[in-house]
Amino acid sequence: MDKVFVSGGGTGGHFYPAISVSKVLKQENLEVVFIGTENGIEAKKEFPFGKRILFKTKGVRGKSIFEKIKAIFSLLLTTFKVYKIIKKEKPKFCMCFGGYASLPLGLASFLTSTPLYIHEQNSVPSYTNLILSKFAKRVFITFQHSLSYFPKEKSILTGLPMREEIVETTKECKPPESIREILVVGGSQGSKRINETVLKVAEELPELTFHIVRGKTDLHQKIPENVRVYTYIDDIHRFYRDVDVVISRAGSGVVNELLACGKFAIYIPYPYAASNHQYYNVKFLKEEGISEVIEEKDLTPQRLKKALEDISGLDLREVSRRLKAYARLYGSKNIVNTIKEDLGC
Numbered sequence: 597m598d599k600v601f602v603s604g605g606g607t608g609g610h611f612y613p614a615i616s617v618s619k620v621l622k623q624e625n626l627e628v629v630f631i632g633t634e635n636g637i638e639a640k641k642e643f644p645f646g647k648r649i650l651f652k653t654k655g656v657r658g659k660s661i662f663e664k665i666k667a668i669f670s671l672l673l674t675t676f677k678v679y680k681i682i683k684k685e686k687p688k689f690c691m692c693f694g695g696y697a698s699l700p701l702g703l704a705s706f707l708t709s710t711p712l713y714i715h716e717q718n719s720v721p722s723y724t725n726l727i728l729s730k731f732a733k734r735v736f737i738t739f740q741h742s743l744s745y746f747p748k749e750k751s752i753l754t755g756l757p758m759r760e761e762i763v764e765t766t767k768e769c770k771p772p773e774s775i776r777e778i779l780v781v782g783g784s785q786g787s788k789r790i791n792e793t794v795l796k797v798a799e800e801l802p803e804l805t806f807h808i809v810r811g812k813t814d815l816h817q818k819i820p821e822n823v824r825v826y827t828y829i830d831d832i833h834r835f836y837r838d839v840d841v842v843i844s845r846a847g848s849g850v851v852n853e854l855l856a857c858g859k860f861a862i863y864i865p866y867p868y869a870a871s872n873h874q875y876y877n878v879k880f881l882k883e884e885g886i887s888e889v890i891e892e893k894d895l896t897p898q899r900l901k902k903a904l905e906d907i908s909g910l911d912l913r914e915v916s917r918r919l920k921a922y923a924r925l926y927g928s929k930n931i932v933n934t935i936k937e938d939l940g941c
Contacts, residue, residue: 597625597626597627598626598627598687598688598941599626599627599628599629599685599686599687599688600621600626600627600628600629600687600688600689600690600691601629601630601631601682601685601687601689601690601701601705601710602614602617602618602621602628602629602630602690602691602692603630603631603632603690603691603692603693603697603698603700603701603702604632604691604692604693604694604697604698604715605632605633605636605637605639605697605698606633606635606636606637606638606696606697607636607637607695608637608849609695609717609718609847609848609849610693610694610695610697610698610717611632611636611637611638611641611693612757612759612849613715613757613927613928614693614757615643615645615759616757616758616759616760616927616928617691617693617757617928617931617932618630618643618645618646619645619760619928620928620929620931620932621645621691621932622645622646624932626688627646627647628645628646628647629646629647629648629685629687630643630645630646630648630649631649631651631678631697631700631701632648632649632650632651632697633650633651633652633653633696633697634650634651634652634653635652635653635654636695636697638650638697649681651674651677651678651700652670652674653667653670653671653674653696653697653700654666654667654670654696667696671696671699671700674700675699675703677700678700678701678704679704679707679708681704682704682705682708682710683708688711688939688941689705689710689711689712689713689733689935689939690702690704690705690710690711690712690713691712691713691714691715691931691935692705692712692713692714692715692724692725692728693715694715694716694717694721694722694724695722695724698714698724698725698728699724699727699728702714702724702727702728702731702732703728705731706731711938711939712728712731712732712733713732713733713734713736713931713935714729714732714734714735714736715735715736715737715738715754715757716735716737716738716742717738717756717848717849718738718739718742718848718873718874718876718877719738719739719741719742719873719876719877719879720741720742720745720870720871720872720876721742721745722870729745729746729747729750732750733750733938734750734751734935734938735747735750735751735752736751736752736754736927736930736931737751737752737753737754738753738754738755738756738848738852739848739876739877739880740753740880741876741880752930753924754924754927754930754931754934755923755924755925755926755927755930756848756849756852756924756927757927757928757931758852758853758856758925758927758928761833762853762856763856763925763926765833765834765836765837765857766833766836766837766853766856766923766925769836769856769857769859769916770916771858771912771916771917772840772841772912774840775804775840775841775904775907775908776804776805776840777804777805777807777838777839777840777841778804778806778807778839778840778841778842778904779807779809779835779836779839779841779842779844780794780806780807780808780809780842780844781809781832781842781843781844781845781850782809782810782811782813782844782845783811783845783847783866787811787813787864787866788813789892789895790843790845790864790895791808791810791813791815793895793896793897793900794806794808794823794843794900795808795815795818795819795820795823796817796897797897797900797901797904798820798823799820800897801822801904802820802821802822804822805822805823805824806822806823806824807823807824807826807835807839808823808824808825808826809826809827809828809832810826810827811827811828833853833857836853836857836859837857839859840859841859841860841861841862841904841907842859842860842861842862843861843862843900844861844862844863844864845863845864845865845866845874846863846864846865846866846874846875846877846878846889847866847869847877848877851863851877851878851881854919855919855920855922855923856920856923856925857919857920858915858916858917858919858923859916859919860886860887860907860910860912860915860916860919861878861881861887861888862887862888862889862890862903862904863878863881863882863887863888863889863890864889864890864891864892864895865877865878865889865891865892866892867891867892867893875889875891881919881922884918886915886918886919887919888903888906890903
């Protein structure tokens, strides 16, 4: 059985697309080996599709000079270890999903002349993928905006690899008849600024029901009767299906899932995301008039309330149709099929 090495971790934004593609690779009778870091999400979550090898690797960005030197040395040492594993195991190809956890596998694949494929989840690429794109056979992208960063001759717009249960749920989504239920998602950590603003708006719009996923943030304000609070929701895609509007950060995962659901969203991009990529993930949707984008520096109860009120003037059925036109439900299969054609397997 041919082996495939996959890497993408540190955060869920890199790990979950890797999981989705790994599942398809296993279905194609390929043996999957996941390469990651002991410090990332991949060390905490199950990897059910093959062997997992984790190293003590750390990222470089946002560190002091001393910590950067240590991190670079660690990355190089891990690259050497992965190089030896590749030489021994001889995978048919390697697949990287960005983040510092992917760099050792990407560099080792280049040093061993093993075909390398990468996937970029966001509109503005990570430094890791910008480096690895020089060596990659193909660059799979999620957003059209990324084409300006990668060699066009090797870039393919596949969309984001999504889990099957999410894909199946999105097929059940229908445009709302009216606006009654609002889901508020501030990311895995939650957002104090978004939550506090929504609570103030909820008091002024008692006819609406707000479902706030607070994450790790605490709510110290009085909770109005029309607000439901959740620490975390496992089946968030079912909420996407059932609510009428979503107020959310603009990470690649939630954006692509909401496109697939055809749901109008008010996006409040995380202002400290690398290269402000969350803003660029959704900028085109605002320009098309099929989503709203409010930068956090401009977020006030008055601005958010007006954005919600303005939705009533939209043809939500037409908006839903246009949103779904941007959705690509089968990113994982598109990626694997392209690789099979390239390598003749």
